[in-house]
Amino acid sequence: MAARASAGVVIGHYSTSFGWATRLLHEPVRSHVRCIYALVRVADELVDDERQAWSQSQRARLLDDLQDQTTRALETGGSANLIVHAFALTAVEHGIDADLIDPFFDAMRADLSVQQHDEQSLARYVHGSAEVVGLMCLRVFTGNDERSYDQLAEGAQRLGAAFQKINFVRDLHNDQHLLGRTYFAGVDVSTFTDRERDLLLDDIDADLAAAAETIEHLPPSSRRAVHAAHALFAALSARLRATPAADITRERVRVPDVVKARIIAQSVVAAR
Numbered sequence: 001m002a003a004r005a006s007a008g009v010v011i012g013h014y015s016t017s018f019g020w021a022t023r024l025l026h027e028p029v030r031s032h033v034r035c036i037y038a039l040v041r042v043a044d045e046l047v048d049d050e051r052q053a054w055s056q057s058q059r060a061r062l063l064d065d066l067q068d069q070t071t072r073a074l075e076t077g078g079s080a081n082l083i084v085h086a087f088a089l090t091a092v093e094h095g096i097d098a099d100l101i102d103p104f105f106d107a108m109r110a111d112l113s114v115q116q117h118d119e120q121s122l123a124r125y126v127h128g129s130a131e132v133v134g135l136m137c138l139r140v141f142t143g144n145d146e147r148s149y150d151q152l153a154e155g156a157q158r159l160g161a162a163f164q165k166i167n168f169v170r171d172l173h174n175d176q177h178l179l180g181r182t183y184f185a186g187v188d189v190s191t192f193t194d195r196e197r198d199l200l201l202d203d204i205d206a207d208l209a210a211a212a213e214t215i216e217h218l219p220p221s222s223r224r225a226v227h228a229a230h231a232l233f234a235a236l237s238a239r240l241r242a243t244p245a246a247d248i249t250r251e252r253v254r255v256p257d258v259v260k261a262r263i264i265a266q267s268v269v270a271a272r
Helices: 002-013 017-022 029-048 056-076 082-094 098-110 119-142 146-170 172-178 194-215 220-241 257-270
Strands: none
Touching: 017 029, 017 220, 017 257, 029 056, 029 082, 029 098, 029 119, 029 220, 056 082, 056 098, 082 119, 098 119, 119 146, 119 220, 146 172, 146 194, 146 220, 194 220, 220 257
C-alpha cells in the first residue's frame, strides 16, 4: 500500500539507532511500527526543522492541523495525507487511541512554548514525547493481548523515557543554543560538570535496567528488535559517561556504525 510505503520512506530518511533496530522486527509488526514512527517524525519536524522559515505561530497551526487530521482519520478510517492514513490504519487495528495520541501532540506543542522545564513539566514532556510512543509500539507488539500489554507497559514506558533522556544529554548544546530549550532543570551547558553528567546517566541507566527485565517477555516478532534498540542506547549511555562533560556540550556523541552493526548482530543471537 502506498501509505505504508510512504511511512517506510520517512523512517529510511532518518537513519537512527531506532531505524536500525526496526529492521529486526517481523512483518507485519515492522510496517506498523514504521507507520507510528513516521507520524512522530513528521510532527517533530514541524516543530524543529530549522530549514523552514516558519514562525512559532505557523508551526503551532501546522501541528494543530496534523493532530486534527489524525483525529479525523481515526474517526473515518482514512486520510488524504498518506502518513496520517498509514498511522490511522495501524492505530485502529491495534487500539491506539486519544489516551496515547493526545499526550504526544501536547508534548510537541510544549516545544513551541516551554523554554525551561522543571521536574514536573519534564516528566509530562517525556511521557508525551517518548513513553506514549513506546506504548503505541507495545500495542502492536502484543497484538491486542490486553494482559500482556498491561504486564509490559511499565517496561515500554521506561525504555521510551531512557531513549529520550539519552538524546537530551547528547543534544545539550543544540537544544540550549540553537533551539533555546533547557530540558533538565538547573543544567547549563556553560557550567555542565562530570557529576551532573553522571547523575543524569544514573537515572537513564535505571530506566534501561528496568526495561531490560521485560524484554524477554515480548513476543518473538519484536523481541530481537527491542533487545537491539536497548543495547544500542545502553552503548550510547556508556560512551556519554566516558566522555568529559565539556566535550558533550561541544559535540554530539554517537555510536559508530561499525559498532552498531556488531551490537545488532549480538542481539540477534542473544534474543532468540
